[in-house]
Every structure is written in structure tokens, then in C-alpha cells.
Amino acid sequence: MFVASDEFIEAAAAQGEALGFAPAACYVPHPIQDRTDEEIRALADAAFEEILSQMVAP
Numbered sequence: 001m002f003v004a005s006d007e008f009i010e011a012a013a014a015q016g017e018a019l020g021f022a023p024a025a026c027y028v029p030h031p032i033q034d035r036t037d038e039e040i041r042a043l044a045d046a047a048f049e050e051i052l053s054q055m056v057a058p
Contacts, residue, residue: 001023001024001025001026001051001054001055002023002024002025002026003025003026003027003028003047003051004025004026004027004028005027005028005029005030005031005032006027006028006029006030007030007031008027008030009027012025024054024055024057025054026047026050026051026054028043028046028047029043
């Protein structure tokens, strides 16, 4: 499972197809680098349940 910004959805799909592997993924709003610590925490909090559910899925 990986977390990336939504800017990389198509690139991740292409890479997965090329490798024959489709890992679980969670995408958060882009961009990341210019966000404040508070904004990053809010993104993490918003994505937490999705990440957790994918990590424990059978």
C-alpha cells in the first residue's frame, strides 16, 4: 500500500501495469510540498481510515 498525491494517479497506474502489480493506494490532494504542517496533518487525518482499511484488508 502506498500514499501519493492525486497528481500521480495515472503514473502509478502505468507503472503498476508495466510491472504487472496493482498495490493498494490512497491518493491525497496535490500539491504536498508547499503545505503547512497543520495542512499536512489534516490530509493525514482525512486519509487515515482509508489507509488503515486497505492495510488490514484480506
